[in-house]
Amino acid sequence: MTNLIDSGKTKELFETEDKNVLRVHYTDHTTAGDGLRNELIDNKGAVNNQISSLIFQFLTKNDIPNHFIKKISDTDQLNQRVNMIPLEVVVRNLSSGHFQKRFGTDDLQKLSKTVVEFFMKSDHLHDPMLNDLDAQALNIAKENELITMRHLALKVNRFMSELFMDMGIILVDFKLEFGINDNGQIILADEISPDSCRLIDATTKNSLDKDVFRKQEGNMMNGYYKILHKLENELG
Ligand SMILES: Nc1ncnc2c1ncn2[C@@H]1O[C@H](COP(=O)(O)OP(=O)(O)O)[C@@H](O)[C@H]1O
Ligand SMILES: [Mg+2]
Incomplete structure (x- = not known):
């Protein structure tokens, strides 16, 4: 198992063998009001992981420099650590x-x-x-x-x-x-x-x-x- 380095309201960041690469796990947490409301919504993490992956791939094709490397599972993707x-x-x-x-x-x-x-x-x-x-x-x-x-x-x-x-x-x-x-x-x-x-x-x-x-x-x-x-x- 790799170590959790950081987490926020909706995502968890894990280290990989490469110090410049993170595995980002998209959770089902959904927040509003600066985190005051926080609910789990079924499948939200997987859907956002897919949507964000598609949009970042599209931006890569259009030469926007970004952290996206690849989607590795329903809920996880690899990102350049910044x-x-x-x-x-x-x-x-x-x-x-x-x-x-x-x-x-x-x-x-x-x-x-x-x-x-x-x-x-x-x-x-x-x-x-x-x-x-x-x-x-x-x-x-x-x-x-x-x-x-x-x-x-x-x-x-x-x-x-x-x-x-x-x-x-x-x-x-x-x-x-x-x-x-x-x-x-x-x-x-x-x-x-x-x-x-x-x-x-x-x-x-x-x-x-x-x-x-x-x-x-x-x-x-x-x-x-x-x-x-x-x-x-x-x-x-
Ligand atoms: N490529 C990256 N390298 C390092 N940190 C990142 C990267 N992409 C996002 N983050 C950070 O990951 C943390 C977790 O994300 P998230 O759960 O959305 O947090 P937040 O509660 O700030 O919305 C945030 O601090 C976000 O800025
Ligand atoms: Mg966030």
Whole structure:
């Protein structure tokens, strides 16, 4: 058995024989409110492992540097080990969630420009938003690193928005995390799944993501399965 190195709200990281490679295990834990609500939802880990694997493979094909190596079982994948930059990088195409509340817009209101926002990863501080100067002042990231992350996040957004649009799904917003690899390069890490994206059916506008759990509107897995099946058809 290999050792557990780290775990968070939804994933467990194990070491492998290669010090630069991690085995990441996707659990069924599903959280909301900075982890205040935490429930096990059957098969969520396996579905997110598959969805995230398909999306990272698609991003690799489109030359986005990232940590994904390969999926090794229903619930596990191998990832390049990185030093995580403790930021959540959020891209928004339509107003929703935190942005919608902050500015009092309508939900899903059109934005005249795509937004990229940085939040400090800290559950106990409730992930405070921070700007480029805050991040530099707190030694969380350097100016050029912030520029790189913003650039990569917008590139990911262009590829993913088009991918989902072809599937009849609107990518409303999503969260990315980045890390620095052994060569000092900033690469995309963590996961991309309906836990970390807002995805709505382009026709019905129904949520196909964790908002169903956040708002306690029923069984969120229906949307997750729909996303997985459509991705398999599109990319598989
Ligand atoms: N390639 C990687 N190398 C090292 N750590 C990673 C990598 N990808 C993700 N992580 C980290 O793994 C931890 C566990 O993930 P997760 O359960 O999603 O945590 P969180 O509670 O922060 O959402 C997080 O701290 C995340 O930043
Ligand atoms: Mg997470």
